[in-house]
Amino acid sequence: RGFFFSKLNFYKNLDNWNFFSVFNYVNNKFKENKLCFFLKQNFSYNTKGISFEKGNPLADIDSFSFHILNMKNLEKKFLANPNYMKYQNDINIKMRTILIDWLIDVHSKFKLALKTLYLTFNIFDRFLSVKNITRTKLQLLGITSMLMASKYEEIYAPETKDFVYISDNAYTKEDIFKMEALICSVLKFEFSYPSFIGFLANFLKRISAKKDTIYLSMYISELTVTEISLLKYPPSMIAISAIILARKFYWKLNENSLSLKILVP
Numbered sequence: 001r002g003f004f005f006s007k008l009n010f011y012k013n014l015d016n017w018n019f020f021s022v023f024n025y026v027n028n029k030f031k032e033n034k035l036c037f038f039l040k041q042n043f044s045y046n047t048k049g050i051s052f053e054k055g056n057p058l059a060d061i062d063s064f065s066f067h068i069l070n071m072k073n074l075e076k077k078f079l080a081n082p083n084y085m086k087y088q089n090d091i092n093i094k095m096r097t098i099l100i101d102w103l104i105d106v107h108s109k110f111k112l113a114l115k116t117l118y119l120t121f122n123i124f125d126r127f128l129s130v131k132n133i134t135r136t137k138l139q140l141l142g143i144t145s146m147l148m149a150s151k152y153e154e155i156y157a158p159e160t161k162d163f164v165y166i167s168d169n170a171y172t173k174e175d176i177f178k179m180e181a182l183i184c185s186v187l188k189f190e191f192s193y194p195s196f197i198g199f200l201a202n203f204l205k206r207i208s209a210k211k212d213t214i215y216l217s218m219y220i221s222e223l224t225v226t227e228i229s230l231l232k233y234p235p236s237m238i239a240i241s242a243i244i245l246a247r248k249f250y251w252k253l254n255e256n257s258l259s260l261k262i263l264v265p
Contacts, residue, residue: 071194075234078193080125082231090134093228099142100226106143106166110158112150118195119149121184121225131186139178140171144179152191196221199239207243216246 085093100121105119123145127133133141143163150157160173200221204214220242224230230238 058137071198072236074192075194075236078122078126078190079234080122080231081129082229084125084129085228088128088132090132091128091138095135095138096228097226099138101126102139103146106146109166110150110162112158113153115195115197116146116149116153117194118197118225119148119153119191122193122195123148123191125228125231127186128185131182137140139167140175140179141183142173143167144176144183147176148180148183148191194235195241196224196235196242199236200242203239203243209243212250213243213246216241216249220245 055160085091085096103120107120120142124142127145132140143166147158147160147163147184160176164171164173177215200217204217209217217239221238224233224238233241
């Protein structure tokens with residue numbers, strides 16, 4: 001499921017780690033104002049970006065160095081409501097999880113960029129945070145979200161007919177066009193979502209992370225998309241938490257002795 005899932009299927013004992021405790025640890029220890037202060041102090045404004053060596057798994061990820069403060073200011077604006085299922089009358093968390101899994105497969109078949117996948121999920125969850133939908137339209141919302149994310153992020157985006165085909169003709173092109181217009185109206189054409197990938201790339205470069213830490217951090221971050229309760233955490237928090245958990249996995253660090261002072265204050 002996804003690029004980093006396939007790369008890291010050998011981490012069988014990852015589930016033994018207390019994943020949620022890491023998020024709680026970071027959330028409690030590094031408050032918003034401290035993180036913001038750290039970003040202002042440690043990230044320079046330049047247009048050169050980050051230079052990753054050949055073969056680095058983050059080499060194809062855009063540099064966000066000179067955008068990082070703007071990303072930090074934007075991320076809260078694009079958070080979905082983690083409790084939106086309480087207000088949905090015809091869908092549930094299990095349906096969301098099944099659809100997310102299917103969309104990951106679709107993303108893989110279309111060979112789309114990672115940032116397209118996460119923008120898809122963000123559009124999907126933000127829409128459901130403010131608009132009720134029936135279960136018969138849930139897949140339509142999913143494929144339309146991916147179509148819109150593709151238009152926003154890809155150079156050569158899949159066509160509408162491709163999404164009609166991938167849904168086994170469950171919907172027509174007109175259905176997708178109508179849903180696309182509705183999404184634009186509900187979300188007010190705001191799709192500049194700063195995903196965790198940009199934050200993660202900068203943080204990993206900051207600590208000169210090795211490939212194993214990079215892959216595991218990406219794997220952990222990717223795990224968050226299926227867990228609706230984690231929608232409350234901003235992308236920067238997910239990125240930091242993933243790195244902490246990856247470091248803990250490799251060096252058996254306890255929560256009170258994480259050697260990440262270079263990363264967080």
